[in-house]
Amino acid sequence: MSEAAPIVIGLGELLWDVFPDRRLPGGAPANVAFQAGQLGCRGVVASRVGTDDLGDELCSYLDEKGLDSSYVQRDPEHPTGRVTVELSDDGQPDFTIHEHVAWDFLAFEEPLQQVAGEASAVCFGTLAQRSPIARQTIHSVLAATPQNCLRVYDVNLRQQFYDRSWVEPSLEKASVVKLNHDEVGILAGQLELPTDPIGFAGAVQDKFAIDWVCITRGADGCLIATNDETVDVPGRPIEVVDTVGAGDAFTAALITTRLEGWPLRPAAEFANRVGGLVASRSGAMPTLTEELAELRTEFGRQL
Numbered sequence: 001m002s003e004a005a006p007i008v009i010g011l012g013e014l015l016w017d018v019f020p021d022r023r024l025p026g027g028a029p030a031n032v033a034f035q036a037g038q039l040g041c042r043g044v045v046a047s048r049v050g051t052d053d054l055g056d057e058l059c060s061y062l063d064e065k066g067l068d069s070s071y072v073q074r075d076p077e078h079p080t081g082r083v084t085v086e087l088s089d090d091g092q093p094d095f096t097i098h099e100h101v102a103w104d105f106l107a108f109e110e111p112l113q114q115v116a117g118e119a120s121a122v123c124f125g126t127l128a129q130r131s132p133i134a135r136q137t138i139h140s141v142l143a144a145t146p147q148n149c150l151r152v153y154d155v156n157l158r159q160q161f162y163d164r165s166w167v168e169p170s171l172e173k174a175s176v177v178k179l180n181h182d183e184v185g186i187l188a189g190q191l192e193l194p195t196d197p198i199g200f201a202g203a204v205q206d207k208f209a210i211d212w213v214c215i216t217r218g219a220d221g222c223l224i225a226t227n228d229e230t231v232d233v234p235g236r237p238i239e240v241v242d243t244v245g246a247g248d249a250f251t252a253a254l255i256t257t258r259l260e261g262w263p264l265r266p267a268a269e270f271a272n273r274v275g276g277l278v279a280s281r282s283g284a285m286p287t288l289t290e291e292l293a294e295l296r297t298e299f300g301r302q303l
């Protein structure tokens with residue numbers, strides 16, 4: 001990663017995914033920044049952890065992996081976030097997300113204000129908007145980004161932690177939206193939009209001036225609609241370990257390829273493969289440097 005690499009900010013939660021047998025770093029926007037870092041961008045995790053040991057460990061993890069942890073705020077009053085993850089037999093997660101944790105208090109502090117002004121992309125979701133403080137920070141960061149910055153809303157509706165009054169302003173600020181097929185059903189109901197993916201994508205583009213609507217379908221790949229074209233890319237069979245973070249890796253790959261100006265179809269195919277790679281590993285932030293370099297070489301030949 002060079003200093004000139006484009007800055008991709010993952011804005012919101014950084015936490016521990018607590019599996020039955022171990023804990024691993026996670027948090028959807030942090031996962032996106034992490035994977036964007038592995039794909040050659042300057043990944044910036046903008047979050048907040050406690051001053052506890054769990055917070056120290058997360059910062060050390062990011063530093064070890066070559067991400068700058070200086071945009072991770074430390075909160076002496078609230079603990080580092082945790083999510084209890086249970087896995088079904090086919091590796092699908094069920095999350096229990098603990099409340100009143102440090103990332104709920106993410107503040108619009110000077111270092112974050114400054115890096116927002118330099119960002120090529122910022123990825124944010126819905127979960128971190130459950131607290132008014134973090135919600136305000138997310139919207140302040142979005143407002144501070146350059147005009148041509150990609151503002152990527154990776155919807156991620158979790159448990160009861162979403163509300164129409166947070167979703168609509170997020171769609172209004174976003175230029176790219178990424179969601180999975182279940183979330184299409186939920187948002188279509190909430191916002192009175194068509195439920196079929198192509199109709200939904202078109203309606204979101206029209207209503208919210210979004211350039212790209214990206215719908216993931218787990219093993220069945222994805223559909224991406226831009227202002228110019230729509231691609232529907234099937235999944236590629238893989239051996240699933242757990243799908244935690246697969247969607248975040250997909251988002252990171254999509255951001256990277258868009259910043260690099262790839263045509264849409266290979267970008268969607270590459271994002272599918274990156275999502276699949278993460279689903280074939282344990283946890284949301286597996287080290288994949290070699291695999292991603294090989295994948296880039298494979299796709300490089302097609303471009």
Ligand SMILES: Nc1ncnc2c1ncn2[C@@H]1O[C@H](COP(=O)(O)OP(=O)(O)OP(=O)(O)O)[C@@H](O)[C@H]1O
Pocket residue numbers: 156179180181216217218219220221222235236237238240243244245246247248249250271272273274275276279
């Ligand atoms: N079982 C699978 N087989 C092959 N590829 C998969 C599988 N699961 C996920 N992927 C890849 O990862 C992408 C994202 O997966 P998915 O649709 O599960 O995202 P998501 O629900 O947003 O995930 P997240 O839990 O990270 O939010 C898929 O579009 C696909 O390319």
Ligand SMILES: O=C(O)C(=O)C[C@H](O)[C@H](O)CO
Pocket residue numbers: 013017025026027028029031083085095097127156158244245248284
């Ligand atoms: O951040 C989220 O949306 C989470 O649910 C955290 C997860 O445990 C995981 O790391 C991301 O999908």
